[in-house]
Structures are given as structure tokens and as C-alpha cells.
Amino acid sequence: MEGVLAQTLASGLLIGFVYALVAVGLTMIFGVMDIVNFAHGEYLMISMYFSYWFFILFGMDPLYSLPAITLIMFGIGIITYYIAIRPIINAPMLSQIFVTFGLLIFLRGVAQFLWKVDYRMIPETLASGNINLAGIYIGRPQLVAAVGAILCYGVILWFLKNTKTGMALEAVAEDKEAARLMGINSNRMFALSWGIGIATVGIAGVLLSTFFYVFPEVGGAFCLIAFVVVALGGFGSVVGAFLAGIIVGLVEVVSGYLIDPSFKFMFVLALYLAVVFIRPQGLMGK
Amino acid sequence: MKKGLVILLVFFAALVIYPFIFKNPFPRHLLIMIMLYGTMGIGWNIIGGYAGQVSFGNAAFFGVGAYTTAILLSKYGINPWIGMLLGCFFSSLVAVIVGYPCFRLRGHYFAIATIAVGEIVQILFTNWEYAGAAVGIYIPILEESFFNFQFHTTKLPYYYIVLAMLAFALLVCYAVEKSRLGYYFRAIKDDPEGARSLGINIQNYKLVAFILSAILTSVCGTFYAMYVLYIHPANTIDLWLSIHLCIIALIGGLGKIFGPVIGAFIFIPLTEFTRVYLGSEGQGIDLIIYALIIILLATLRPQGLWGIFAKSSS
Numbered sequence: 001m002e003g004v005l006a007q008t009l010a011s012g013l014l015i016g017f018v019y020a021l022v023a024v025g026l027t028m029i030f031g032v033m034d035i036v037n038f039a040h041g042e043y044l045m046i047s048m049y050f051s052y053w054f055f056i057l058f059g060m061d062p063l064y065s066l067p068a069i070t071l072i073m074f075g076i077g078i079i080t081y082y083i084a085i086r087p088i089i090n091a092p093m094l095s096q097i098f099v100t101f102g103l104l105i106f107l108r109g110v111a112q113f114l115w116k117v118d119y120r121m122i123p124e125t126l127a128s129g130n131i132n133l134a135g136i137y138i139g140r141p142q143l144v145a146a147v148g149a150i151l152c153y154g155v156i157l158w159f160l161k162n163t164k165t166g167m168a169l170e171a172v173a174e175d176k177e178a179a180r181l182m183g184i185n186s187n188r189m190f191a192l193s194w195g196i197g198i199a200t201v202g203i204a205g206v207l208l209s210t211f212f213y214v215f216p217e218v219g220g221a222f223c224l225i226a227f228v229v230v231a232l233g234g235f236g237s238v239v240g241a242f243l244a245g246i247i248v249g250l251v252e253v254v255s256g257y258l259i260d261p262s263f264k265f266m267f268v269l270a271l272y273l274a275v276v277f278i279r280p281q282g283l284m285g286k
Numbered sequence: 287m288k289k290g291l292v293i294l295l296v297f298f299a300a301l302v303i304y305p306f307i308f309k310n311p312f313p314r315h316l317l318i319m320i321m322l323y324g325t326m327g328i329g330w331n332i333i334g335g336y337a338g339q340v341s342f343g344n345a346a347f348f349g350v351g352a353y354t355t356a357i358l359l360s361k362y363g364i365n366p367w368i369g370m371l372l373g374c375f376f377s378s379l380v381a382v383i384v385g386y387p388c389f390r391l392r393g394h395y396f397a398i399a400t401i402a403v404g405e406i407v408q409i410l411f412t413n414w415e416y417a418g419a420a421v422g423i424y425i426p427i428l429e430e431s432f433f434n435f436q437f438h439t440t441k442l443p444y445y446y447i448v449l450a451m452l453a454f455a456l457l458v459c460y461a462v463e464k465s466r467l468g469y470y471f472r473a474i475k476d477d478p479e480g481a482r483s484l485g486i487n488i489q490n491y492k493l494v495a496f497i498l499s500a501i502l503t504s505v506c507g508t509f510y511a512m513y514v515l516y517i518h519p520a521n522t523i524d525l526w527l528s529i530h531l532c533i534i535a536l537i538g539g540l541g542k543i544f545g546p547v548i549g550a551f552i553f554i555p556l557t558e559f560t561r562v563y564l565g566s567e568g569q570g571i572d573l574i575i576y577a578l579i580i581i582l583l584a585t586l587r588p589q590g591l592w593g594i595f596a597k598s599s600s
Contacts, residue, residue, distance in 0.1 A: 036394040087585050093393050097340055098536055098584035101529070102577045109573025116569060216570075220525075224405065227398045266409045269402040276395050277387050 003135060008257045009250065010136050014146040016249020021149035021204040022222050023229035023241045024156060025197030031173040031236025032193035035085065035096050039103035041223025043198050045111060047073050047205030048214040052120055061126045063144070066206045070199050077198025081191045089190070104219075111216035119213045127210045141211035148207045152200060153242055160238065169193060173236060221265065225252075228272040234285020243283055247271075298453065305445055318445055318513070320554045321452045322506055327534035327546025328455040329502030332462060334532060335540035337495040338475025339389070342528045343400035346384075346407040347377040347500040349523030351507025353411065356423040356517050366435040370508040377504035378497045380407075385496040389489055401525065408523040422518025425511060435512045444513050451509065452547070455502050459543045462498065471495055472541070503531075533580055537591060548591060 026040045047069055054065035080103065088099050127144040130137050160166040171179040172189040180186055212218070229248050233240025251271055256264035275282060301321075305314055326348065333339050354376050355369030388399045412420050428434040437443045462468045470491045473481035482488055511517050534553050538545030553576075560572035583591075 030394075036398070084581060084585075091585070092588065094338070094340060094540065095584040095588045097394070097397060098532070098588075099581050101532075102580035102584065104577075105529075105573050105580065106577030109570040109575075109577055112570030112573060114570075224401065227401075231395070231398070260413070262413050263409065266406050269406050272402050273387075273399060276391055276399060280391070280395065 005257070007136050008253050010133075010138055011142065012250040012253030013246060014138070014142045014249070015253070016246035017146040017149040017153075018204055018207060018245075019222075019225055019229050019248050020242045020245025021152055021207070022201055023226040023233070023245055024153065024238055025200040026226050027230045027233060027236055027238060027241045028169075028200075029193050029197040030230065031238075032169060033085075033089065033172075033190050035089075036100065036227075037103075037197070038097065038100040038223070039107060039219075040197075040201060040226055041219025041221070042104050042107035042111075043073065043076070043201045043219070044205040044208070044222050045214070045216065045219035046076070046107060047202035048209040048212070048218060049111065049115065050202075051206040051209035052122055052214050055122045055125075062122065062206050062210050063126050066148075066203065069206050070203055073202025073205075074195045074199035076202075077194040077196070078191050080198065081194035085190070085194065086187070104223075108216050108219075115216065117216055119215045121213050122209055125210045139211060145207035145210065149204065152203050156196070156200065156238065165192065224265075225268060228268050228275075230282075231272050232275045232282055234282030237282065237284040240282055240284030298449075301449055305442055311441065314441055314445055316555060316558055318441070318448050319558070320550045321448045322509060323530065323534055323554050324547045324550035325448070325451050325455045326503050326506045326531050327538070327550055328452075328459050328543075329499045329506075330531040331535045331540065331542075331546050332459060332471070332502070333492075333495045333499040335535050335542070335545065336462065336468060336471040336475065337492055338471075339492060339495070340393075340397040340532065341400045341496075341499070342397055342525065342532070343384070343404035343407075344499065344503050344531050345523050345525065345527040346380060346404045347503035348507040348510070348527060349407060349411060349519070350377045350380055351504030352511040352517045352522045353417055353423070353507075354504075355508040356425055356511045357417060360423055360426055365433070366508065366512050367433075370505060373504045373508050374501045377500040377507075381496040381500035382493060385493050386489075389492040389496075400528075404523065404525055404528055408519050408525075411519045411523055418518070420519060422516060422521075425515040425517075427515070436515075441513075444509075448509060451505055456543060456547075458498065458502065463543060467491070467494065475541070533576060536580065536583055539591060540588075552591075 022040075022044060025043075026037055029035060029037050050069045050072065051062045051065060054060040054069070055062060058065075084099055084103055088095050091099075125141065127141040129140045131140055131143065132138075160170055168179070168184045169189055169192060171182065171184060172186050176186055179189075208222075225248060229241055229244045231244075232247060233242070233244035248268055248271065252264050252268050255267035259267075301317070304317060308314060308317075326344070329347075330341065330344050333341050333344075351370070351373035354373035355366050358364035358369045358372065359366055384400075384403050388396055388403070391399055411417055417423065425436075427438075428436050430437045430439065432443065435447075462471070470481065470486050473484070473486060474488055474491060478488060507522065510522070514521075530553070534549035535546045536549070537552055538547065538549030556575065557572060560575065564571050
């Protein structure tokens with residue numbers, strides 16, 4: 001019995017790191033420009049398809065295609081910003097919600113059109129297999145994904161705290177007007193936040209594709225989880241999203257284990273409601 | 287205004303005559319769906335368009351209306367019209383329970399909270415054995431009559447019932463707009479701080495808007511259950527239904543009485559025709575088309591298409 005619980009906690013922890021990575025782009029874009037990207041999960045889906053097709057067409061393992069896909073997703077993020085987001089920066093919030101929602105529907109439509117609704121899976125990757133850690137069986141893909149997520153998080157935090165561009169990003173998130181007066185080009189920072197935000201969710205997508213089915217609607221559930229993570233961590237807080245991701249991962253698996261797996265998602269959503277009602281600023285929000 | 291009234295009367299006369307011209311099932315079904323979504327779109331418009339609170343959870347009210355009717359009829363033999371009323375009651379109750387805490391949230395937080403609520407309601411119904419769980423509920427077949435809300439030989443009575451619902455929804459919306467309520471709702475949308483300083487109890491008026499929205503949507507849920515005679519969580523409490531309602535209101539014009547009707551007249555034929563003509567080959571094309579419409583409208587014409595029609599008719 002204890003073994004099962006330990007096993008459950010381990011898998012919750014591992015998936016929690018991936019949730020954090022899915023959410024970090026969402027919280028970053030929100031922090032920098034006050035826009036919620038409702039299509040965030042769809043970018044995850046797109047990158048999972050990239051990973052799948054790189055494997056099928058070129059025989060490239062997801063771990064090898066990861067750098068290329070990250071770059072592609074970065075480019076897609078920048079393009080999305082200039083085409084869809086820039087025109088509505090100063091628009092009413094309703095328009096902003098509808099535009100990112102429109103992006104969600106658009107990307108799903110493209111995926112359904114190109115690849116139909118079939119479930120696809122990369123059969124075997126470098127990360128496949130299990131390892132036995134003191135009696136706890138852990139899937140290697142999950143472990144690789146978790147480690148990848150932690151590394152990626154480390155790079156993001158280093159970037160934000162130690163580089164000029166990263167600090168400029170944080171400055172824009174802090175106070176747009178002041179940042180503008182300091183000579184920071186906020187338009188470029190907005191574009192950059194989309195680039196980085198979509199690149200990070202792209203990395204999460206590639207890591208997920210080593211152990212998760214790919215289908216056009218795969219983004220939906222992850223996007224909702226990312227909302228919960230972002231709200232729990234505090235909208236705009238990068239560190240908060242990391243802690244929140246772990247908490248959400250644990251809540252999901254533990255409630256699934258203790259109560260019923262079919263309800264686990266409900267507890268995650270209920271957690272969102274509890275957070276925004278009781279502590280709307282989240283764990284680390286201002 | 288007088289001219290507007292004439293146009294409205296002509297419009298309704300056309301709707302009344304329509305089934306005498308189009309006798310095939312498909313065009314009638316199409317109009318039934320347009321009017322059903324138009325009614326729900328008006329319901330969404332009251333909370334989303336007038337009061338400015340973007341709800342992605344209205345499908346929950348549709349589901350509560352449909353399930354209340356279906357459960358009462360199939361388990362206790364209770365008349366569907368009573369089911370409709372009780373559905374409105376339960377939907378209002380849900381609106382209050384959900385709205386009371388959620389209306390403290392602003393903007394995105396509220397929109398996401400309504401997604402969470404809608405999904406939670408769907409998960410509950412999907413796992414609720416008594417309500418048929420994921421399989422859903424078949425409505426028992428009764429003798430056809432208006433009293434039983436069932437018609438098998440012809441769909442025509444359904445057509446007129448939903449037409450009456452649409453007229454009712456328009457009246458409700460008109461009454462709201464002409465009363466102080468409409469004024470308060472717009473104040474809440476445009477300037478919540480100002481509204482508060484004028485002594486408007488924002489919370490309560492948002493709740494009123496949400497309840498009206500819930501009732502209009504719940505009635506449609508009952509209608510749908512009796513029209514299709516089979517309901518399950520995926521065809522009633524679906525996030526996509528909620529999204530469609532927003533799209534319909536957006537296309538027509540947020541906060542305009544007639545907006546959702548125009549939206550439904552554009553959106554529903556588009557969905558039906560893309561489904562019929564593109565079939566599985568064109569899977570996804572319909573989504574791409576809506577997406578482009580939504581993005582272009584929200585970017586270039588956030589006030590919807592209503593203005594174009596209004597200009598030519600005023």
C-alpha cells in the first residue's frame with residue numbers, strides 16, 4: 001500500500017514539473033502584456049505533432065529534434081505576435097479574449113484538417129523504458145521530461161535575472177510606462193515574450209510526445225491545467241508557476257488515487273476556483 | 287423606430303410562413319437550430335454583451351435544463367413543461383451558486399472560472415450513474431401532443447415552439463434594455479468603478495444578468511432534450527456549445543438585442559453546410575473558417591455586424 005502511494009507521489013511530482021513548463025510561457029505572456037493566451041495548449045499540440053513527424057519522416061528521435069523544434073516554435077510565437085496580437089494590444093479585453101480564442105480554434109482546425117482526429121504515438125524513443133528506484137518504478141520518458149523541464153526552467157530564470165534582455169522583460173512586466181521611459185522598446189519585449197512563451201510550451205510538447213498520444217484536441221486539458229497552475233502560482237510569476245505546477249501534479253494524482261481517477265481533473269479545476277476565491281493573487285503574485 | 291418595428295414584424299411573418307414554403311425536413315431543422323441558438327445567444331448576450339462578463343460556462347445551464355427535464359420525465363413521468371420550469375429553477379440556482387463567488391473576479395479570471403465550472407459540471411454528469419453517466423438518458427417515447435412536448439409524425443410543432451421561445455427571448459432582452467437594468471448592466475460593463483460610486487450594487491446586478499441568461503439557456507436545454515430525445519454529457523454540457531454562443535453574439539454584435547439572431551443566421555448555416563458539403567474530407571475547415579471570422583471581427587469590428595444592418599434599416 002505504501003509502495004503504491006510512493007509510486008503515485010513520484011509520478012505526480014514528475015508530471016508536475018512538465019505542467020510547470022507548460023504554464024511558464026502562459027504566465028510570462030500574461031505578466032509582460034496582460035493578455036491570456038487561450039490558445040496556449042494548441043501550441044503544445046502543434047509542437048507534439050512536429051516531434052511526431054520529425055520522428056516518422058526523418059527518423060529523428062524527439063530528444064534530437066528538440067533544439068530545432070524549439071527554434072521553430074520560437075519563430076511561430078513571434079509570427080503569432082505580429083500577425084494576431086499586435087493589432088489588439090490596446091483593444092478592449094473582450095476583443096483580446098476572442099482573438100486568442102480564435103487562435104485556439106484556428107490551430108485545432110488546421111490540425112484536424114491536416115492530420116484528422118486520429119490518435120498518434122511515437123512508438124519508441126531514446127527515453128523509453130522504466131527504471132527501478134528503491135522499489136518505485138518510474139517511466140524513463142517521464143523522468144527525462146521532468147529533468148528537461150527543470151533544466152529549461154533553470155535557463156529561463158537565469159535569463160530573466162542575469163541578462164540585459166531578460167531584465168528588460170521583467171521591467172516591462174513590472175511597469176510598462178517606466179520601462180518605456182528607460183528606453184526599452186516594449187513592442188520588441190512583447191514579441192520576445194511570445195517567442196519565449198511559445199518556445200517553452202514547445203519544449204514541453206516535445207518532452208510530452210515521448211509518452212503521450214498526439215491528437216488535435218490534446219491541448220485542451222493541458223491548457224486548462226496551465227490556467228490552474230498560473231492562477232495558483234500568481235498571474236505573471238515565473239517562480240510561482242514552478243511551485244504551482246508541482247502542487248497541481250500532486251493534487252491530480254493523489255485525488256485520482258484516493259478518490260477516483262475519473263474525478264482527478266475535477267479536483268484540479270476546483271483548486272483553481274479555491275485559489276481565485278481565497279487568494280486571488282496566488283502563491284507568489286503581487 | 288417605426289420602421290424598425292415594421293422590419294421586425296416582416297421578419298417574424300417570414301419565419302411563420304417559412305415552413306409552408308420549405309416542407310423538407312432539412313430546411314426546417316436548419317431554422318429550428320438557428321432559432322434555438324439565437325435564443326441561447328440572446329441569453330449569452332445579456333451576461334456577456336450587456337454586462338460584459340465573458341461566460342464560457344453557459345452550456346452548464348443548457349445541460350441542467352436538459353437533464354432536469356429528462357430525469358423527471360424518464361424516472362418519475364413528470365410532464366416536460368413542468369420539467370422546463372424546474373429546469374429554469376435549478377439553472378437559476380446554479381447561476382447564483384456559481385455567480386456569487388465568481389463575480390468578484392475580473393476579466394480573464396472570471397472567464398477561466400466559468401470554463402472550470404462548466405467542465406466540473408460535465409465531469410459530474412459524466413460520472414453520475416443515476417443520470418445515465420456517460421451514456422446519457424433516452425427520453426421515453428410518449429403519444430405525440432403539445433401537452434407531452436413530443437411530435438413524431440412532423441417536426442412542425444417544434445418549429446413553432448422554438449419560434450415562440452425566440453420571440454420571448456427578444457421580449458425579455460427588449461424589456462431589459464428599456465428598463466433601468468439595461469442601464470445598470472452597461473454601466474457595469476463600461477465603468478465598474480463609476481457604477482459602484484453611483485451606488486449600483488454591482489454583485490447583485492451581475493447576478494440578475496446571469497440568472498436571466500441561465501433561464502433563457504435552460505429553456506433551450508429542455509427544448510433540445512425533447513427535440514432530439516436523447517441527451518448525454520457531450521451533447522449538452524460541452525465547452526464548445528458555450529464557445530459557439532459567444533461566437534454567435536460576437537458576430538451579430540455584443541450588447542445589441544438583435545445581434546445574436548443575426549449571428550445565429552450566419553453561424554448555424556455555416557456549420558451545417560460545411561458539415562454536409564465538406565464531410566470528413568473537409569474536417570477542420572469549418573473550424574478554420576470560424577476562427578478567421580472571430581479573429582477578424584474581434585480585431586476590425588468588435589461591435590459586430592449589427593451596425594451594418596442598422597445603418598441600412600434606420
